[in-house]
Amino acid sequence: MTRIPTTLRHLLRHHLGAATRGTALALAATAALLAQPLAHAAEKFTYITNWYAEAEHGGFYQAQATGLYAKAGLDVTLKMGGPQVNMMQLMMAGQADCIMGFDVQTIQAWEKAIQAVTVAAAFQKDPVVMIAHPDVKQFEQLKSRTLLVGSAGQVTYWPWLKTKYGFTDAQMKPYNFSIQPFLADKNIAQQGYLASEPFSIERESKIKPSVFMLSDLGWPPYAMTVVCSTQTIQKRPRQVAAFVKASMEGWKSYLTGDPKPGNALIKKDNPNMTDDLLAYGIGSIRQQGAVLGGDAARYGIGIITDERMKQTYDLLVQHKLLDPAKVDVKKTYTTQFVKDLKVMP
Numbered sequence: 001m002t003r004i005p006t007t008l009r010h011l012l013r014h015h016l017g018a019a020t021r022g023t024a025l026a027l028a029a030t031a032a033l034l035a036q037p038l039a040h041a042a043e044k045f046t047y048i049t050n051w052y053a054e055a056e057h058g059g060f061y062q063a064q065a066t067g068l069y070a071k072a073g074l075d076v077t078l079k080m081g082g083p084q085v086n087m088m089q090l091m092m093a094g095q096a097d098c099i100m101g102f103d104v105q106t107i108q109a110w111e112k113a114i115q116a117v118t119v120a121a122a123f124q125k126d127p128v129v130m131i132a133h134p135d136v137k138q139f140e141q142l143k144s145r146t147l148l149v150g151s152a153g154q155v156t157y158w159p160w161l162k163t164k165y166g167f168t169d170a171q172m173k174p175y176n177f178s179i180q181p182f183l184a185d186k187n188i189a190q191q192g193y194l195a196s197e198p199f200s201i202e203r204e205s206k207i208k209p210s211v212f213m214l215s216d217l218g219w220p221p222y223a224m225t226v227v228c229s230t231q232t233i234q235k236r237p238r239q240v241a242a243f244v245k246a247s248m249e250g251w252k253s254y255l256t257g258d259p260k261p262g263n264a265l266i267k268k269d270n271p272n273m274t275d276d277l278l279a280y281g282i283g284s285i286r287q288q289g290a291v292l293g294g295d296a297a298r299y300g301i302g303i304i305t306d307e308r309m310k311q312t313y314d315l316l317v318q319h320k321l322l323d324p325a326k327v328d329v330k331k332t333y334t335t336q337f338v339k340d341l342k343v344m345p
Contacts (some may be wrong), residue, residue, distance in 0.1 A: 037197045042075035045243055047226075050092060050100040053270035053283025055195050056224055059122055059291070061269075062262030064249025072242040075077060080269055088116060091229055097236065098243065101227030103124075103158045103312045111326040115230040118333040119311075120244045121222035122251055122303040124294035125215035127194035127285075128157065128223075132210040133186045140214045143167060147228070148182070148190035148219040150176035157219055159319040163217070179204065193287060195281030213288060220311040222304060233334070241337050248302040248343040251291050255282065256345065290345035309333050 007103060013067040035321060060078055063069050069076040079096070083089050088109060101118060109116045149158050160206045161167050175191050178202050182190045189215050192198060197209050226247065228240055254262050261284055267273050286293055295303045313329040316322035 001130065008150070009104070010081050014227065026316070040068060043045060043146055043239055044077070045069075045074045045239055046077045046079065046096045046098075047243070048081050048085070048087045048096045048099045050077045050087065050224070052082055052272070053068035053266040054081050054273060055266070055278050055285060056123070056193070058254040058259060058262045058266065058278075058282065058285075060100075061250075061265040062254035062259065063246045063254065064104075065261035065265045066250070066253060068246040068249050068253075072246040073241055074246065076243065078269070080263075088114060091116070091227075097228050097232050099142050101225040102223055103225065103309070104321070106225070107226050107316060107327060107329065107332045108322060110223025110325060110332055115331075117233060117331070118222070118225045118227050118231055118304060119233070119240060119337045120226040120248065121227065121304045121338075122247070122302060123223040123290050124224040124296050124303075125213065125288060125290045126219060126221050127218070127288075127290060128153070129192050129194055129198065130189055130212045130214065131182065131192045131197055132189040132212070134207055135186070135211055136189065136210045136267045139217060140165060141169075142189050144173070145187055145189045145236075146185070147172050148188060150175040150177070150191055153191050156320065159321065160219065160315060160339060161214075163279065163319065187309055194290065195277075198284075199277055201279045209329055220308055220315060222308065224302075226302075244302060244337045245341060245343070248300070248338075248341060251301050251344065252343055255286055255291055257336040297345055300338070300344050302338045302341060304333060304335055306337055 001118070011033065028275055030154070043164070046054075047060065049060065053061065064076055065076055081100065088102075088105070090096050091099045092114060103118065106116050106118050124237070130139070130142065132145065136142065136145070147167065151174065154172070158172065179190070179197060182188050182201065183205050188209070190197070194213060201209050214233070226244055233240055250262070259278075263275070263278050265287070266278065289297070291301060295305060295308070309329060309332070313327075313332075317324045
């Protein structure tokens, strides 16, 4: 039923006493027509995640499933990333408004004149972990182990680990995204992600591995960020603000309320995802305070700060992973969409 504006309802009421039934119907029709422009179509907005749908994407799927995006006036399309998806390229080609990013990648993109800007950080902690057998109690013990590290890790956190803990390239071997080498050799430790490989190892081996979260050891980047092109920020600031707010509200709902709506959409996009893995992921994210902890506990979910961004920038420069002459860190992020958002855990 069309809602008739108050002033027009008053006009109808005034005329009904003297008007014929036909006049009243005509006035009602006119009121309905005048009311139509008050309704705005939801604006389309596309966001690409960094992998197949999983618990680490839960807040975005929760916002979609519970109608938070629709309430914000957005018609959001969530697209899955994956090993063959170049999200940055797709965004710069106009096929996405924003993407799920990672500070190191976003900052380094500016060296190639790719103007990608971090506008919010769902994860206050990067969920990358090193996984060892149960006999390893201290991270420093890994100095005597073989470490499996993927190609992305080799050019991000590996140089930092070598400097901080004295690891060597001689002990590092490529990680091929299979846990079998780890299960077969107790001298091996491997990279992983908080809500993924530890679960698979525990399920396959029936042992509880030692898991070390690099962010707890001083690794500073944010993760599961919202990254937009400068063009999108300039042309669609209202839509970006609406997306960020609804997404962070989605994370609050996913981690402090009932995650079933978001999980249902995750499984729809990624049929290989299971309920037990999702439950493990949510539990790990909660336990580690990856989303709700750190600065988010004080300033709100999604917060990014100048201090943290400078830490990551300085680390990249220190390890010669970035040319400071080519990149101004202040151009790689903005706090305008999160500084006053205050979606408190």
